Amino acid sequence: MSTLARESSHTDEDEDGMDIDQEQTSAPGIDHGALVTLIRDSTNWLLNFRNLRETDVIILLTPVAVPISQDPADTGDPFEPLGRAIALRHSRVRHIPYTHRNGITSTHVAFIKRGAVIVLCFVSRPGQSIPLEFADITFAVRDNRPCIIVVCCNPKDTLIGLPFPTIIQTAGYSPPALEATAALIFGEADGGSSVPERAALPEPSLWPVRQWDEARDVPSVHDLWTQCISSRFSIDAETLGSLLVRPGYSKHYVVRDPRNEQILGFCATYLSYLDQAGEKLMASLALLLVREEFRGRGIGLSLHSHVMDQFRRTRGVSRIQLGSTFPRILYGLPFDMQPYEEWFRRRGWQLDKDEPGKGQIICDMILDFTDWRFFDNPLPPTNMKFQPCTPEDMRPALAMVDSFSKHNDKIGWFDQYSSMRNVTDLKDVVLGMENDKVTAAGITYTPSSGSPIASNLPWAGRIGDDVGGLACVCILRKVQLGQISDISITKRFNTKFNFWGQPMPLPPSTFSRLELTKYVRYLAGQEDAVTINLLDTCLRKLQREGMRRMYVDGIGREVGYFEYLGFKKWAIYKDVWREN
Numbered sequence: 001m002s003t004l005a006r007e008s009s010h011t012d013e014d015e016d017g018m019d020i021d022q023e024q025t026s027a028p029g030i031d032h033g034a035l036v037t038l039i040r041d042s043t044n045w046l047l048n049f050r051n052l053r054e055t056d057v058i059i060l061l062t063p064v065a066v067p068i069s070q071d072p073a074d075t076g077d078p079f080e081p082l083g084r085a086i087a088l089r090h091s092r093v094r095h096i097p098y099t100h101r102n103g104i105t106s107t108h109v110a111f112i113k114r115g116a117v118i119v120l121c122f123v124s125r126p127g128q129s130i131p132l133e134f135a136d137i138t139f140a141v142r143d144n145r146p147c148i149i150v151v152c153c154n155p156k157d158t159l160i161g162l163p164f165p166t167i168i169q170t171a172g173y174s175p176p177a178l179e180a181t182a183a184l185i186f187g188e189a190d191g192g193s194s195v196p197e198r199a200a201l202p203e204p205s206l207w208p209v210r211q212w213d214e215a216r217d218v219p220s221v222h223d224l225w226t227q228c229i230s231s232r233f234s235i236d237a238e239t240l241g242s243l244l245v246r247p248g249y250s251k252h253y254v255v256r257d258p259r260n261e262q263i264l265g266f267c268a269t270y271l272s273y274l275d276q277a278g279e280k281l282m283a284s285l286a287l288l289l290v291r292e293e294f295r296g297r298g299i300g301l302s303l304h305s306h307v308m309d310q311f312r313r314t315r316g317v318s319r320i321q322l323g324s325t326f327p328r329i330l331y332g333l334p335f336d337m338q339p340y341e342e343w344f345r346r347r348g349w350q351l352d353k354d355e356p357g358k359g360q361i362i363c364d365m366i367l368d369f370t371d372w373r374f375f376d377n378p379l380p381p382t383n384m385k386f387q388p389c390t391p392e393d394m395r396p397a398l399a400m401v402d403s404f405s406k407h408n409d410k411i412g413w414f415d416q417y418s419s420m421r422n423v424t425d426l427k428d429v430v431l432g433m434e435n436d437k438v439t440a441a442g443i444t445y446t447p448s449s450g451s452p453i454a455s456n457l458p459w460a461g462r463i464g465d466d467v468g469g470l471a472c473v474c475i476l477r478k479v480q481l482g483q484i485s486d487i488s489i490t491k492r493f494n495t496k497f498n499f500w501g502q503p504m505p506l507p508p509s510t511f512s513r514l515e516l517t518k519y520v521r522y523l524a525g526q527e528d529a530v531t532i533n534l535l536d537t538c539l540r541k542l543q544r545e546g547m548r549r550m551y552v553d554g555i556g557r558e559v560g561y562f563e564y565l566g567f568k569k570w571a572i573y574k575d576v577w578r579e580n
């Protein structure tokens with residue numbers, strides 16, 4: 001009998017996994033066709049099993065299942081016959097069971113990375129769905145190795161909807177069925193009564209992924225955008241096209257209907273520098289759209305798998321973002337797309353923690369100038385003065401922005417300031433100067449300004465012609481606004497203003513003008529007064545240019561602070577990225 005290496009920790013290649021007993025167990029005369037069916041082999045991966053080198057290792061992953069035998073003394077693994085049958089044809093097999101509770105663990109991943117081909121088995125039970133997330137993990141870490149999916153189920157079950165390129169269906173997991181499966185894998189039997197492919201519609205599989213054609217695909221992608229994305233993000237085809245066509249920094253992919261070349265799925269990706277040395281890159285998976293009537297067919301999985309593989313192959317990519325920086329299509333996964341979070345979670349993205357990159361809430365906010373809470377009452381005095389940037393100021397301003405960006409993980413901000421070098425754009429950069437040293441900065445823009453930042457951030461102009469924008473606010477400070485917790489504010493505030501006998505924070509409408517002014521004064525302090533004065537300077541500049549509202553993007557832990565100043569949330573995202 002063979003010995004299973006359950007969650008084996010051996011490192012020697014000849015000792016890990018399963019020591020297969022090579023004794024012949026197949027019964028003669030088995031009707032393979034009645035026991036096993038080849039559902040699909042769209043990538044011809046089965047040929048790889050027939051061309052293995054002697055040193056190649058087959059990785060066999062099987063579920064821990066209830067023995068079929070009626071003998072209560074039989075506690076063996078019912079999938080051992082499959083391991084032995086494969087070993088008769090290729091001796092180097094590593095058989096690693098997995099449990100339904102723990103799924104594919106780091107131990108399994110280590111084995112997968114050492115194999116030449118992988119066989120992943122499932123048992124379909126009545127009333128239970130197949131745990132496709134186990135397959136997603138396997139496909140994500142397989143590094144282009146062929147992976148055969150074997151589903152042991154009732155022969156009447158249909159598996160044609162499973163989104164994998166090679167699927168074998170067996171009539172349960174009896175020894176004859178498993179031995180027939182091994183024979184089919186190695187080409188010793190035909191595929192039985194294989195389910196015919198329907199000619200009318202493309203079937204689920206790993207679909208061919210191609211690069212998009214920017215000369216002809218913008219209208220179709222815009223149509224897909226309109227179908228898939230909330231009307232809040234309404235955008236015209238010309239603007240969307242300008243965001244997508246970024247030569248040298250963008251690469252986009254499509255899945256087409258083979259019958260008529262219609263775009264069924266679209267994925268937009270960008271590369272941007274993480275540092276000024278240009279050695280590290282961030283890859284952005286900016287958009288992943290699938291036509292509604294074709295969802296659940298593996299199109300999204302095909303696009304996601306393809307671009308993630310491309311990112312891993314690109315030299316210098318150290319971070320992968322779900323969303324984009326500049327150009328900013330969507331900061332991250334929009335909050336109103338929560339039904340799709342599980343899809344991304346199954347593919348390794350973390351979306352549930354209040355931490356950068358793991359699901360932290362980020363907001364785009366908008367301020368109606370009539371709601372601005374900066375009153376005539378003076379804030380704590382500062383030594384700062386605020387002024388438009390001049391050519392002489394640009395070098396120290398860039399040095400400050402570079403330092404701020406590195407310490408606060410603000411990807412692409414330096415490039416946005418650097419793009420404002422010409423004289424006509426410099427007027428849109430507002431600086432805070434303290435003793436002739438640049439310690440604060442922000443970039444303003446309007447829909448008609450034509451500045452580089454406006455071409456990267458489309459949403460202010462899409463909201464309305466009277467909406468100006470403020471982006472990339474940099475302030476050298478000792479304490480970040482977001483580090484002041486609501487609890488500490490409550491304690492400090494109620495100590496000083498104990499005539500309010502209820503917990504803070506409260507909505508601004510709860511307070512009188514005088515009370516709110518006192519609160520803002522108290523909350524601000526010396527450093528936060530710089531933020532408010534910078535916001536006020538930019539607001540007044542935009543007001544002189546005919547704007548009535550101001551849009552600020554990418555606000556994180558300071559959201560509550562901005563709300564007290566009169567801003568309202570316009571869009572909510574989850575900040576999601578991971579190291580490559």
